[in-house]
Amino acid sequence: MEAIEVTGLRKTYGGRDAVAGIDLVVARGEIFALLGPNGAGKTTTVEILEGHRRRSAGDVRVLGEDPGRAGSAWRARIGIVLQDADDAADLTVHEMVRHIAGFYPDPRTSDEVIELVGLGAKRNAKIRTLSGGQRRRVDVALGIVGRPELLFLDEPTTGFDPEARRRFWDLIRTLAGDGTTILLTTHYLDEAEALADRLAVMAGGGIVAEGTPATLGGRGAGQARVSWMDGGTARTEQVSDPSDLIRGLVASGADLSTLTITRPTLEDTYLNLIGAQR
């Protein structure tokens, strides 16, 4: 059984489609990333999958159940890191994590989770005194403390500093390595590239491309750009396989100290996909 199966999912607000009939399958144990600009429908989609929002049409199965009807036993199997929980609670990090941990039968200990998200030094600080990035890390801690089978992360690293982001990536890889299915939305292409087994790009409420980071949007089959200096002039050629070109250059005795071969980055591919929608 797949972790998530979505067919024809549609969400309409006042006659406008926020999500315009998408299909999606996420396998168990997979890290799946949803990319897309603001307003593409990512968060709406994720909130429907979490059971926080009703859908207008379509069929949705998350861990085998319809999230619109599933009860708290189902809810206990998923972990959620919300996009915008701006918690001004008068609780310390430790109190909040321990509190939510108590809702689960076999939780991680709160100290373990606080260390995992790198908030050990802020254990006894009130949540409202934390920076935005630190609060996001509290959200992450709350999302994983119950050892969920399926973890939703909605733009989890917004406001993280680079080091915290790398540590977070390691954490996500560890969770996935031990069998947690992860669905992540993000603005950061490097994040999707570093983490995702598969990803989909959303724009205007629809999925415009789906694949692995290496193959998304025909990226793997894209032309390689070969650039070198030829007696003081810059030369560039686009070829699908640069082998022959380079053999020829070597044979001709060209200066290859400045040779570069590039393929479209995930960002190039992404911007093309998004651009085509506008």
Added chain:
Amino acid sequence: MSGTFAPAPGRAPMRTILGRQIRMELLLTARRGEAVVLAMGVPLLVMLGAGLFDVTNLPTDDRLGYVVPGVLALTVMSTAFTGQAITTGYERSYGVLKRLGASPLTRPGLLLAKTAAVLAQIVVQVLVLALVGLAVGWRPEAGALIPALGVTVLAAAGYSGLALLLASVLKPETTTGAATLIYVVMLSIGGIMFSAPALGAAGWFLLPLAAHAEALRATLMHGDAVPAGIWLALAAWAIVWPALAARGFRWE
């Protein structure tokens, strides 16, 4: 190494979840202890002012006997309705509730925990006010204490239900305004400092503060039974609003 992070999902027993949420609500209440004390300010002023001095016309010479039950009823409303609505409204807008909605805590579970926490708060406030009342000369009837407690629990549950419903439907600023307005209107016409007009069951339903105050007067002042119309009206409050809140409450 594998296994340390392995999923082990599940839900703790609902009793455990509820117990923990009630404890958390109480902890948060204690953290805003100054608000709990301040909430007793108006009732205290009313009790000492109207109870000890002839500032209003009362249908009795036993001013404290008349005023203290009304003040207790006012405190219940202030905490279970006004305080509850405002706090919950802001919690919702800050995203605290949405976060809880992502956990295995159910909607009725949250409403129950919030109502239980408010009841605990009311126990403390009523005890303090009653002690002050006794200190300045209030001499209640002790014989009808159980029905007095019964109507108080019903009133608190009803207030809390309406508060949670308002807080989940309106914006926090609107909730604050509406809750304050309803408090002031009830305080003015609710028969706390002077006698309310005689009301039928429907009237008691519209003026729960007056109904509660009247019931407390019947029991604590005269040792009488609570009129059936008041039982009916407050029971309706305790069923209708919590039920509507459990159906319509929104986490975000």
